[in-house]
Amino acid sequence: MGRANMERKNEKIILFPHTKERLVEEGIKALQAKRYQEALRFFHKAEQLGEHRFHVKLSIVVCFCELGEFSEAERRCRMLLQENEEDAEILQMYLSILMQLRRYEQAETVIRQALHRRSLPAAVREHLLRLLHFSRQMAERRLPSAEQDGVQQLLSSSDITEHMRVIKQLENEDITPILFILKQYLLDKANNPITKTMVLRLLTLKNVSDVVTVEKFGQTMDVIPAKLNERSQTTFALNVLQQLENKLASKNPSLYEVAVDIWLRYTYMLYPFSPAPALLDEWMAALHLAACQFQGMPATAEKIARMYHVQAQDIDFLCQKLCEAEEISYF
Helix, strand or coil, rough: CCHHHHHHHHHHHHCCCCCHHHHHHHHHHHHHHCCCHHHHHHHHHHHHHCCCCCCHHHHHHHHHHHHHHHHHHHHHHHHHEEEEEEHHHHHHHHHHHHCCCHHHHHHHHHHHHHCCCCCCHHHHHHHHHHHHHHHHHHCCCCHHHHHHHHHHHHCCCCCCCHHHHHHHHHHCCCHHHHHHHHHHHHHHCCCHHHHHHHHHHHHHHCCCCCEEEEECCEEEECHHHHHHHHHHHHHHHHHHHHHHHHHCCCCCCCCCHHHHHHHHHHHHCCCCCCCCCHHHHHHHHHHHHHHHHHHHCCCCHHHHHHHHHHCCHHHHHHHHHHHHHHHHHHC
């Protein structure tokens, strides 16, 4: 009887092979799809079955961060860091979590310990020194509670309207203690290009002379906000408007106004980048076509292309860019 039970037990193991691996695989899929609660359930089940690999532990930390459960994320990330002291990425993730929790003194201690290691890459060391300076500032110069809450919204909320409100509010505040956060905001691919433009304009308003890196639509640009000249940055965009006015305004004023609105939103979203390629006639034709589409007017790329003496496939491509930007601008 005991032997029969053993055989049946063995059969069960054979019937359900790689259970942990399957759970982890499903967890990764859910994580990639941004279904963080679901991902956590899979990872927790895998943990219960003895799954303790590094990438699974790290994925759990990511889930807790994305869900805003930073206390649990901090606990788990601290354990990961203890197991992988030389891992610079884990170190930076842990420090980011401490910043979210406003544990600036603790962050300073962790940074000082890390800086004693000789194995740190130069770029990481430089980043840690900047973080150390920031942590000191935040520890010594506490922001008012309302301002702290606003900054927290920038860090943790995905509500674009809330981001816009906070950025607007910062126009009347000293942004020095949170400059590091604003720099990171401009670099984060997850943030909306419209609010990134608002942040960049804020830094220009505050005469920030540091080099900041702006990421938009897969491109990056290093700029010094204090030296930005918005008019010179948008010379090509203004030329398009002027030429479009000559071509379309008198023939169809309402269509021209729609085209102008589309163009202004698009170039605002792109700033400090310029529309590319810098082909004036093609962009005018694309705006004409996009305006027709928005107005529900019958128009084809071929017909409009002939009006502007350009290729239909070129304006189709640019029109698609405009439409994609329009989708982002509505939230």
